[in-house]
Amino acid sequence: MKEAEIKRLLAANLLCVFSVILTTTVPAFFLDNFSVLGTHLTWLCVCSVSISALNIILYLILKPNLSPKRSSFAHKISRFLKCCMYFFMSCILFHAIIVLYGAPLIESVTETFLFAVLLSTFTTLQCLCVLGPNIQAWIRVFSKNGATSIWDNSLQITTVCSILGAWFGAFPIPLDWDRPWQVWPISCSLGATFGYMAGLIIAPLWIHWNRKQLTYKSR
Numbered sequence: 478m479k480e481a482e483i484k485r486l487l488a489a490n491l492l493c494v495f496s497v498i499l500t501t502t503v504p505a506f507f508l509d510n511f512s513v514l515g516t517h518l519t520w521l522c523v524c525s526v527s528i529s530a531l532n533i534i535l536y537l538i539l540k541p542n543l544s545p546k547r548s549s550f551a552h553k554i555s556r557f558l559k560c561c562m563y564f565f566m567s568c569i570l571f572h573a574i575i576v577l578y579g580a581p582l583i584e585s586v587t588e589t590f591l592f593a594v595l596l597s598t599f600t601t602l603q604c605l606c607v608l609g610p611n612i613q614a615w616i617r618v619f620s621k622n623g624a625t626s627i628w629d630n631s632l633q634i635t636t637v638c639s640i641l642g643a644w645f646g647a648f649p650i651p652l653d654w655d656r657p658w659q660v661w662p663i664s665c666s667l668g669a670t671f672g673y674m675a676g677l678i679i680a681p682l683w684i685h686w687n688r689k690q691l692t693y694k695s696r
Contacts, residue, residue: 483685486627489535490635490677496531497674500524513667514657521591521666525598532598536606541628559610567601568593575662578647585661592643592662592669599639599673607632627684630691634683635676642672 500523505511513520571593576582580589607628608614617623624630646668650659658664684691
């Protein structure tokens, strides 16, 4: 395993972490009374758009898991449209799962859907950038010993951390502390964000620590 590849992964992940931090401060210069808690829906939109744009740019620059085969322009358009469709389906699926776990069905629909978009940005969008709209590749990566590159390992770690963060973020909601961050879905979205950032930092460190044990086979 090349150290240079791990450094590329670390640099890309740190850029994503820095981008999340910037979404909490930069919009305040352009939007009146902006804050993560006070204007949470606005922050959800800003964070989702920023992380999506950065992930796409990093994919175009770094080209992880690049296929050696040259594809036609029509194939690239078809792939892009499939990615858009998969991302939208992911938002709908996350929305349904969140409702099944106890989120309001009719009230706070906008809040729940934007939270679902944020989760899709942290999880599904990364899969689309690294693996493309290939469900079989997704199943392979998230199966035991299915990773074929350090990018796959990073994908596994950040996805799991994001979902676990969102799950742990739901614990304070029913408590009678009457804190502003207990309003739906603030604690869950903050939990997912902290989980995502933790996963971005943990992934390259874990890969570097276990680099001698990690062996990848081409599939």
